Amino acid sequence: MARLIRTEKEVEGRFEEVWLVVEEDPLTQWPDGPLSVVGRDALRQDALERVRGEARFTADIQLPGMLHTAVLRSPHAHARVKKIDLAPALALPGVHAALAPGDAKGLEGEPGYCGAAVAAVAADTFGQARRAVAAIAVEWEVLEAVLDPHEAVRREQFTMPSSTYERGDFAKALESADVVIESTYRTSVVLHNSMETHQSVCEWVGDTLNVYISTQYIWGVRSAVAAELGIPGDKVRVVCEYMGGGFGSKNDPGEYTFVAAELAKRTGRPVRCALTRREENTAAGNRNLTIQKLTVGARSDGTIIALGGEFINGVGWSGWSAMTDGPMQMLYACDNVRTVRHGAKINMPPMKAFRAPGFVEGTFGLECLIDELAVKLELDPLELRRKNYANANDDTPYSSKNLMECYDLARKHWDRRDEVRARSTGTWKHGVGMASQIWFGGGGPPSYAWTRVSSDGRVTVVTAMQDIGTGTRTAMAQIAAEELGVSLDRVTVVLGDSARGPYATLSAGSSTTPSVGPAVRAAAADAKRQIIEIAAQRYDVEEHVLDIKDDVLTSADGNVSTTLEQLLEILENSQILGKGGRGPNPAGMSVLTFGVQVVEVAVDVETGEVRVERVAAAHDVGRIINSLGARSQVEGGIIQGIGHTLFEQRLHDPETGRILTTSLDAYRMPTIADIPEIVCEFVDKPDAHLTNLGSKGLGEPPIVPLAAAVANAIRDATGADVHELPITREEMLRALEAAKKKERRGAPAAV
Amino acid sequence: MPELSLTVNEHRYEVEAPIEMSLAHVLREVVGLTGTKIACNEGHCGACTVQVDGMPTLSCITLAHTVSGEITTIEGLRDHPLIDAFVRADAVQCGFCTPGQVVSAAALVAANPSPTIDDIRHTMAGNICRCGTYPRIEEAILHWRD
Ligand code: FES
Numbered sequence: 102m103a104r105l106i107r108t109e110k111e112v113e114g115r116f117e118e119v120w121l122v123v124e125e126d127p128l129t130q131w132p133d134g135p136l137s138v139v140g141r142d143a144l145r146q147d148a149l150e151r152v153r154g155e156a157r158f159t160a161d162i163q164l165p166g167m168l169h170t171a172v173l174r175s176p177h178a179h180a181r182v183k184k185i186d187l188a189p190a191l192a193l194p195g196v197h198a199a200l201a202p203g204d205a206k207g208l209e210g211e212p213g214y215c216g217a218a219v220a221a222v223a224a225d226t227f228g229q230a231r232r233a234v235a236a237i238a239v240e241w242e243v244l245e246a247v248l249d250p251h252e253a254v255r256r257e258q259f260t261m262p263s264s265t266y267e268r269g270d271f272a273k274a275l276e277s278a279d280v281v282i283e284s285t286y287r288t289s290v291v292l293h294n295s296m297e298t299h300q301s302v303c304e305w306v307g308d309t310l311n312v313y314i315s316t317q318y319i320w321g322v323r324s325a326v327a328a329e330l331g332i333p334g335d336k337v338r339v340v341c342e343y344m345g346g347g348f349g350s351k352n353d354p355g356e357y358t359f360v361a362a363e364l365a366k367r368t369g370r371p372v373r374c375a376l377t378r379r380e381e382n383t384a385a386g387n388r389n390l391t392i393q394k395l396t397v398g399a400r401s402d403g404t405i406i407a408l409g410g411e412f413i414n415g416v417g418w419s420g421w422s423a424m425t426d427g428p429m430q431m432l433y434a435c436d437n438v439r440t441v442r443h444g445a446k447i448n449m450p451p452m453k454a455f456r457a458p459g460f461v462e463g464t465f466g467l468e469c470l471i472d473e474l475a476v477k478l479e480l481d482p483l484e485l486r487r488k489n490y491a492n493a494n495d496d497t498p499y500s501s502k503n504l505m506e507c508y509d510l511a512r513k514h515w516d517r518r519d520e521v522r523a524r525s526t527g528t529w530k531h532g533v534g535m536a537s538q539i540w541f542g543g544g545g546p547p548s549y550a551w552t553r554v555s556s557d558g559r560v561t562v563v564t565a566m567q568d569i570g571t572g573t574r575t576a577m578a579q580i581a582a583e584e585l586g587v588s589l590d591r592v593t594v595v596l597g598d599s600a601r602g603p604y605a606t607l608s609a610g611s612s613t614t615p616s617v618g619p620a621v622r623a624a625a626a627d628a629k630r631q632i633i634e635i636a637a638q639r640y641d642v643e644e645h646v647l648d649i650k651d652d653v654l655t656s657a658d659g660n661v662s663t664t665l666e667q668l669l670e671i672l673e674n675s676q677i678l679g680k681g682g683r684g685p686n687p688a689g690m691s692v693l694t695f696g697v698q699v700v701e702v703a704v705d706v707e708t709g710e711v712r713v714e715r716v717a718a719a720h721d722v723g724r725i726i727n728s729l730g731a732r733s734q735v736e737g738g739i740i741q742g743i744g745h746t747l748f749e750q751r752l753h754d755p756e757t758g759r760i761l762t763t764s765l766d767a768y769r770m771p772t773i774a775d776i777p778e779i780v781c782e783f784v785d786k787p788d789a790h791l792t793n794l795g796s797k798g799l800g801e802p803p804i805v806p807l808a809a810a811v812a813n814a815i816r817d818a819t820g821a822d823v824h825e826l827p828i829t830r831e832e833m834l835r836a837l838e839a840a841k842k843k844e845r846r847g848a849p850a851a852v
Numbered sequence: 853m854p855e856l857s858l859t860v861n862e863h864r865y866e867v868e869a870p871i872e873m874s875l876a877h878v879l880r881e882v883v884g885l886t887g888t889k890i891a892c893n894e895g896h897c898g899a900c901t902v903q904v905d906g907m908p909t910l911s912c913i914t915l916a917h918t919v920s921g922e923i924t925t926i927e928g929l930r931d932h933p934l935i936d937a938f939v940r941a942d943a944v945q946c947g948f949c950t951p952g953q954v955v956s957a958a959a960l961v962a963a964n965p966s967p968t969i970d971d972i973r974h975t976m977a978g979n980i981c982r983c984g985t986y987p988r989i990e991e992a993i994l995h996w997r998d
């Protein structure tokens with residue numbers, strides 16, 4: 102039965118009170134541990150077509166008569182278009198239409214950052230469109246730009262109201278602390294740089310707009326486009342069968358979709374609007390910079406009694422202020438916490454969610470601070486963390502928490518410290534560091550799935566979700582196979598088309614598997630129930646004695662034993678249809694993911710070069726569906742984290758706000774030559790309170806603790822406190838210099 | 853438009869393409885082989901890698917009219933043992949970089965059938981994978997003949 106509930110919904114750490122229609126979730130969870138299909142290694146269902154280059158991405162969509170778009174972008178950080186003349190562009194060969202500010206959502210008459218979209222041209226080829234864009238004559242009135250986040254805070258220029266959090270009495274607790282450490286941490290702007298740039302192809306067919314788009318949320322695109330164009334949602338069909346990475350940056354349609362839709366309308370032709378790599382590096386979103394002034398107060402036995410922080414997110418011209426303060430509020434059992442978070446509105450490109458937004462940055466600050474505390478108190482950093490273990494989230498119980506088990510799994514890696522340090526020779530110093538992880542990832546309702554079982558005993562799962570490269574198709578197939586008792590190769594998952602499947606949630610916030618997975622299981626169970634009803638009538642036995650396993654239906658007494666094909670051949674071309682929905686999240690509980698990473702580094706104290714040599718990760722995300730895919734997710738998160746930690750950094754000209762790192766040459770991302778040995782383990786215990794699966798998401802957790810663990814390993818190796826990301830050679834040498842000075846002043850070095 | 857004759861995966865194509873068109877665009881838009889991906893279009897990522905006479909070549913910064921050798925794209929490597937090796941090793945997430953990885957790896961194992969980890973890291977460093985499948989690419993190439 103459908104139920105109406107009022108509940109709190111979390112996406113990427115943002116909460117909203119909403120009304121939700123949810124399905125009942127009557128299925129009991131499967132027993133712990135690996136099952137027949139679930140919890141085991143499964144090869145990706147779509148691996149072959151992706152590897153062979155047959156998968157059709159949005160970038161590969163070529164429609165007859167399709168036009169190409171180029172976008173005019175603001176050369177100023179803040180300016181007003183006084184006059185714009187599209188005529189010279191329209192006069193050029195191959196040009197079919199041009200849009201001025203206001204003609205499509207996202208084309209701005211008063212752009213607030215360098216690179217903001219202003220106008221657009223559609224032409225037969227991209228080259229022609231580009232030449233035409235260059236011919237557009239614009240008269241600008243240059244306006245004052247605020248580029249410095251501190252200045253924005255001083256002016257109280259925010260993208261959303263500042264948020265203050267307080268429990269206990271921070272100031273008073275700090276006074277009674279035996280030790281107090283204050284440190285300021287900074288993280289830089291980093292870019293998603295998915296290999297497939299942001300893009301759409303729009304095509305009108307009758308009164309319906311087909312949108313082919315590289316997106317993490319086909320339903321979000323559908324509703325946003327329908328609202329903008331003033332047409333019903335079912336007149337917008339959104340298709341994304343394969344997409345080339347998003348990492349949080351593709352949760353909404355973006356100006357390119359509105360531009361393509363409008364140009365398609367004006368020209369009567371299909372229109373592609375795709376960002377170039379250079380545009381991708383300026384106007385496609387980013388993980389914003391942060392400045393974190395943090396304080397910890399503790400007793401000499403290591404009990405943390407006060408935590409405080411002032412956080413500035415340099416959000417950009419628009420966007421939200423992510424929960425940089427979240428880890429400080431949630432990770433430790435500290436009675437007195439006070440945080441203030443500002444989202445500075447500056448004339449720079451807007452942030453977009455990026456793999457655990459806020460928590461990656463906030464964990465870097467907090468977990469470095471905790472490590473500095475351990476050094477000061479001469480306590481083992483692992484013991485310090487265990488000592489301050491939180492048993493509730495601000496009085497709310499956890500649906501499940503196995504961070505202690507993660508610490509136990511990490512122990513053997515942590516115990517390598519002496520051995521690793523002993524490798525130090527000459528200017529190369531080796532050390533080990535750790536950091537903990539907390540993040541959301543429980544998903545939530547609604548999401549739906551259908552199943553079709555045909556006479557040959559094969560199963561199709563239909564759900565209008567998207568697989569952004571995380572292996573969702575495979576995980577969903579495993580869940581359906583497990584529930585139906587069929588082998589995995591009998592299950593096909595159809596997704597990626599809003600017109601051809603029921604609603605499913607977005608692929609962000611580590612929410613896809615925990616949101617859609619339970620719906621798929623419910624839909625499979627619905628089909629299984631019907632198969633058993635049919636069998637009970639056909640063989641004249643009670644339903645409850647029947648079960649399906651390994652593609653065979655059997656009765657408990659062994660009298661009935663038939664393959665699914667034999668049983669279902671009577672269906673001929675007809676099918677058994679099942680449907681299922683995602684049930685509610687447990688009321689009054691915090692659904693969170695946990696983990697810990699132990700990192701080994703080598704630092705050349707003469708040149709400042711840092712090498713990450715080994716990363717051991719232990720995460721608690723409830724039940725693991727695909728153990729192979731899960732390991733790939735962890736590795737991917739860690740590798741992206743290494744980029745953020747050691748070299749990725751978007752640079753801009755502080756005078757003009759122009760982005761300087763616009764190519765993949767200038768913006769350096771990890772290559773195969775940068776990867777360390779990676780070991781990953783899971784607690785793999787279902788969350789008993791969370792849905793019929795007990796699974797949480799894994800896309801984001803692995804990137805959360807990496808930077809802090811690296812910085813802490815550097816401290817272990819050299820005694821230097823790194824306070825800034827990325828840890829370039831300059832930053833490393835600065836930290837080493839500061840450590841030397843500290844030593845000269847008489848403070849003991851850590852080594 | 854100037855005529856162009858190309859040998860791609862042992863097939864001869866007689867097409868027309870503007871003089872300034874890159875090999876990547878000719879392959880994708882004129883010949884219709886979209887397995888070759890374009891991710892940066894300026895020679896920085898390796899997604900567009902094809903082989904010209906067996907040599908890995910960035911097709912996005914190669915003018916189509918300058919190519920006289922035999923071109924091999926991912927479509928010509930669909931039965932290469934590396935394909936199965938990549939699938940088995942889970943060396944693919946979103947898959948946008950993957951065809952380029954396979955083409956580079958195929959050139960590597962043709963020249964050096966038993967590459968060491970260092971060989972792999974050295975030759976494959978020009979192929980960026982934002983999803984971070986590198987450990988599995990390494991594994992796939994190490995065990996490509998198994
Ligand atoms: S697309 Fe050719 S190197 Fe990036």
Ligand code: FES
Pocket residue numbers: 296345346570944945946947948949950980981982983984985
């Ligand atoms: S698999 Fe996504 S970029 Fe390599």
